[in-house]
Amino acid sequence: MIQHDLHLRYNLAPGWLEPYVQGLQNGDAIASSCTNCSHTAFPPQLTCGCGASERRWVKLDGYADIIHKTEGPDGSFALVRFKGADTATVVRLEDLPIQDLHGQITKSANQLPQLVLGPLPAKAPL
Amino acid sequence: MTMTPSAQAVVSGAALTPFDRRKDGTGFRDWSRDAFNAALVMSTLEPQDLDAIIVASESDFFSLQLNPASILATDLGLTGCAAMRCEGGGASGQVAVHAAVDAIASGRMRHVLVIGVDPSASSLSGDAMRGLYGHSFDTWSDGLTGVTSTALYALSYKAFAVEFGTTEEDLATVTIQNRANALQNPNAHLKRADTADQISQSPLVASPYRKLHCSPLSDGAAALILSHVNAAPAARKHAPRIAGIGAATDHMHIGARAKPGNFSAKTSAMLRATRMAGITPDDVGLAEVYDAYAGAQLQALQALGLSDNAAKDMQAGVFSPTGTCPTNLSGGLMGQGAPVGATGVGQTATCALLLEGRYHEKLQTQTIPRYALADTHGGLCTNANVTILSQGPGA
Numbered sequence: 001m002i003q004h005d006l007h008l009r010y011n012l013a014p015g016w017l018e019p020y021v022q023g024l025q026n027g028d029a030i031a032s033s034c035t036n037c038s039h040t041a042f043p044p045q046l047t048c049g050c051g052a053s054e055r056r057w058v059k060l061d062g063y064a065d066i067i068h069k070t071e072g073p074d075g076s077f078a079l080v081r082f083k084g085a086d087t088a089t090v091v092r093l094e095d096l097p098i099q100d101l102h103g104q105i106t107k108s109a110n111q112l113p114q115l116v117l118g119p120l121p122a123k124a125p126l
Numbered sequence: 127m128t129m130t131p132s133a134q135a136v137v138s139g140a141a142l143t144p145f146d147r148r149k150d151g152t153g154f155r156d157w158s159r160d161a162f163n164a165a166l167v168m169s170t171l172e173p174q175d176l177d178a179i180i181v182a183s184e185s186d187f188f189s190l191q192l193n194p195a196s197i198l199a200t201d202l203g204l205t206g207c208a209a210m211r212c213e214g215g216g217a218s219g220q221v222a223v224h225a226a227v228d229a230i231a232s233g234r235m236r237h238v239l240v241i242g243v244d245p246s247a248s249s250l251s252g253d254a255m256r257g258l259y260g261h262s263f264d265t266w267s268d269g270l271t272g273v274t275s276t277a278l279y280a281l282s283y284k285a286f287a288v289e290f291g292t293t294e295e296d297l298a299t300v301t302i303q304n305r306a307n308a309l310q311n312p313n314a315h316l317k318r319a320d321t322a323d324q325i326s327q328s329p330l331v332a333s334p335y336r337k338l339h340c341s342p343l344s345d346g347a348a349a350l351i352l353s354h355v356n357a358a359p360a361a362r363k364h365a366p367r368i369a370g371i372g373a374a375t376d377h378m379h380i381g382a383r384a385k386p387g388n389f390s391a392k393t394s395a396m397l398r399a400t401r402m403a404g405i406t407p408d409d410v411g412l413a414e415v416y417d418a419y420a421g422a423q424l425q426a427l428q429a430l431g432l433s434d435n436a437a438k439d440m441q442a443g444v445f446s447p448t449g450t451c452p453t454n455l456s457g458g459l460m461g462q463g464a465p466v467g468a469t470g471v472g473q474t475a476t477c478a479l480l481l482e483g484r485y486h487e488k489l490q491t492q493t494i495p496r497y498a499l500a501d502t503h504g505g506l507c508t509n510a511n512v513t514i515l516s517q518g519p520g521a
Contacts, residue, residue, distance in 0.1 A: 001151065001248075017266050043267045043379060068288075068386075070280040072332040074256070077277040079285070079381055088381030090281060091467070092271050114271040 014113075019057045020044050021122040024114060027107030029082050029102040042085040043115075048063040062092070062105040064117055071098075080117060133367035133403075133516060136231045137213065137357040138237065139351035144313040145344040145463030147247040154243045154347065155201050161349035161468075162202050162241060165475075168303060169237075169351045169357045176351070177209040182222035182242040183467040184215060187258050188249050198241055207480050208235075215504025216263050216418065218242070219348070219470025220511035224371045224501075226352045227513075236357035242258035242373030242471030243347035246464065249261040255343055262505055264378050276419070277332040278506050282380055283421030284334070285387030292424055296437040298322040299341055299422040303446060304454050306462025310488040315344045315463030339420040340460035344463030348472035366481040369405070369497065369516035372398030376508050389422075389429035391510035392503065396430045403497070403514045407431035410514070411495020412480055413451060416503050417458040426501055427453070428511070447489065455480065455489045470502035477515045 014021040020043060023030030032044030036052035042060060047053045064080040067088055075094040082105070094116050096103050106118035141164035143157045164182045166173065179202070181195040191197060195209035212222035219242035226238040246255065261269040263278060286292065301320055308314035320338055326336040343376065352368065353359070374394035379384040400406055407430060416422035427436035432451060439445065445453035456462040456476045461468060477498035479485040 004190070012265075014266065021266065041382065043264070045382070068281050068284040070277050070284070070332045070334075072274075072277065072330050072335075074274050074277065074332065075272065077273050077281065077332070079281045079386060081381070087379065088386070089379060089380060090268055090271075090273050090278060092273065112270050113266065115267055116271070 016046055017044065021113040023059070024108070025111065027105060028054050029062045029105045031058050031060050031082070032086055033058045041085060041087045042082050043089055058084070063120070064103055066101045066103065066107065069093070078117065089115060091117040094118050129135055133369045134355050135227045135352045135368040136355050136362060136518065137350060137360045137366045137368070137478040138171060138353040138358060139169035139349065140478040141168065141406045142348040142468070142472045142475055143346045143470070145465055145468070146315045147344035148345040149248070154205065154245045154521050155198065155493070157345065157347035158241050158243045159201060161347040162239065165349035165351050169353070170361045171237055171351065173203050176204055176207055176237050176239050178210070178229060179204055179210045179239045179241060180222045180226050181209070181241065182210060182213070182218040182471055183244055184218045185258065188244050188246055190249070191499045208256040211273055214509045214511065215417065216466055217470060217502045217504035217511045219466045219472065219511060220474065220500065220502035221373070221470070223350065223470060223474050223513055224373060224511060226350070227368050227371050230352055230354045230444055231488055233354070235354070236257065237351060237353045240350040240471055241347060242468035244342040244465045244467040245345045246466050247345045252343065261374050267379065275330060276335055278380065279419045279422060280332040280335050281351040282387055282506055283419065283425065285385065286421065286425050287387070289385070289387055290428065290435070292421070292437045292438060294326065295322070296349065296424060296440065297334065297420040299440050300417065300423045301325050301338055303440070304417060304423070304458045307447065307455050308457025311457050311462055312460050315342050316457070316461050325482070335421070337417055339458035341418050341464045344465045344513070346463065346468050348463040348468040348474055348475050364444040364518040364521045366478045366515045366518050366521070368513060369406060370401070370403030370514040371512070372396060372402065373511045374398065377432065378505065378508055380506055387415045387425065389425045389503070389507035389510065391507050392426060392429035392501065392512070393395065393431065395510040399512045399514050403496055403516065409497050410451060410499045411451045411497055412455065412477070412491060413499040413501065414456060414458065414476050415501040417454060417460050418464070420460065423454070423458065430499070430501060447491070452491055455485070470500065472500060473500040474513050474515070481515055481517050482521070
């Protein structure tokens with residue numbers, strides 16, 4: 001066997017996904033909303049199920065309900081639906097108590113555009 | 127026996143190498159040569175008879191070899207023939223089979239070699255493979271987030287389990303049966319007699335999936351030589367035919383699917399293939415289905431229309447070696463193994479060998495059905511490809 005290391009540094013251009021990617025890096029959920037049928041997708045879609053390809057970008061409030069959850073040594077992941085979105089998405093769960101069925105989009109600690117769901121912000125005392 | 131009008135491709139040659147983790151210093155070019163040589167002998171053709179080589183390989187990351195079709199054309203003494211590489215994630219092998227069938231049906235090719243190969247086990251570490259596989263899904267959502275393949279399959283299976291009421295016992299039934307079949311397959315990677323206790327106590331990977339519910343990463347190759355029915359060698363005139371092929375895609379994001387637990391692309395692909403073959407799913411008498419995980423087999427059986435209640439029929443033995451539709455006699459991906467590019471080619475080769483009565487002695491069905499099904503998919507059933515084979519005329 002020959003040992004051979006190959007180190008690759010990619011410069012990945014988000015292209016049309018730029019608003020969504022920028023949103024994730026800021027800890028925001030930026031969805032696409034079809035200008036024809038108003039279907040709101042998160043992650044966004046270049047072409048809507050209705051066939052239209054014009055969209056406007058909408059900022060969701062970042063609150064999500066957990067539909068299904070899986071846990072293991074590589075982390076906890078869930079299929080969730082963000083409030084205001086017509087589609088669900090898969091996210092990584094971070095610091096979310098196991099019994100919690102809701103969470104808030106959270107900025108990734110490693111500067112990557114990652115779909116991370118954390119605990120809901122604590123309510124301000126009255 | 128009448129032949130389906132569309133069945134223009136004859137399986138002249140079919141072969142698989144062992145699927146395992148190679149520690150003998152051989153590489154993908156050796157395995158490709160071995161599979162090719164065995165298929166060529168079976169076909170009775172000569173290398174110069176081949177018009178094209180189509181190579182299925184999922185990723186250059188595994189082999190560190192771009193343009194593998196040209197390399198293998200040279201290695202196999204086929205310089206001068208046409209060469210291409212097909213890729214469709216886990217479905218790469220079946221995509222290549224379909225490309226070969228189309229080339230033959232067009233009349234442009236008489237004999238086409240399909241090689242499926244990947245060094246999925248020995249080239250890179252398990253962690254590196256896991257990281258790469260995350261990019262089988264959408265890099266900008268799942269891949270960069272670090273979602274693993276197993277986690278995505280687990281989430282889809284959970285949705286399926288809610289709809290169909292499947293249980294941990296059902297996952298164990300699939301696991302035990304596939305590994306028991308693999309025990310009788312001398313070329314299988316995981317020859318294990320798993321028990322329900324061993325399965326439930328194996329390490330958690332992504333709930334509900336434990337290590338023993340998962341297919342392994344394997345090395346290996348498979349080869350098919352398909353011939354136009356009018357050009358088939360005399361010795362292969364009665365060989366199995368490709369009766370129907372069908373392919374379809376689903377939305378890349380499972381959260382955008384109407385039912386994240388349903389492998390809908392498989393249903394569409396199967397409908398196209400059965401229409402082409404002029405049959406219904408009930409006519410399928412044996413199947414090799416894409417069991418990347420135990421639950422994925424249940425999802426596949428349901429989506430392909432092989433059962434109205436996959437878990438119940440698994441428990442009842444419908445898909446056992448003595449059932450009405452023996453499934454994954456090879457051991458499937460879970461038992462035989464999964465060298466990605468070789469998987470779909472190997473499934474189709476296995477079906478052909480079974481239809482000819484040439485499969486491993488302890489797994490060969492005594493009664494040979496008329497139709498067999500090879501089912502392969504890429505992504506989370508994002509790219510579904512199925513092939514229906516039939517017995518040759520007079521077989």
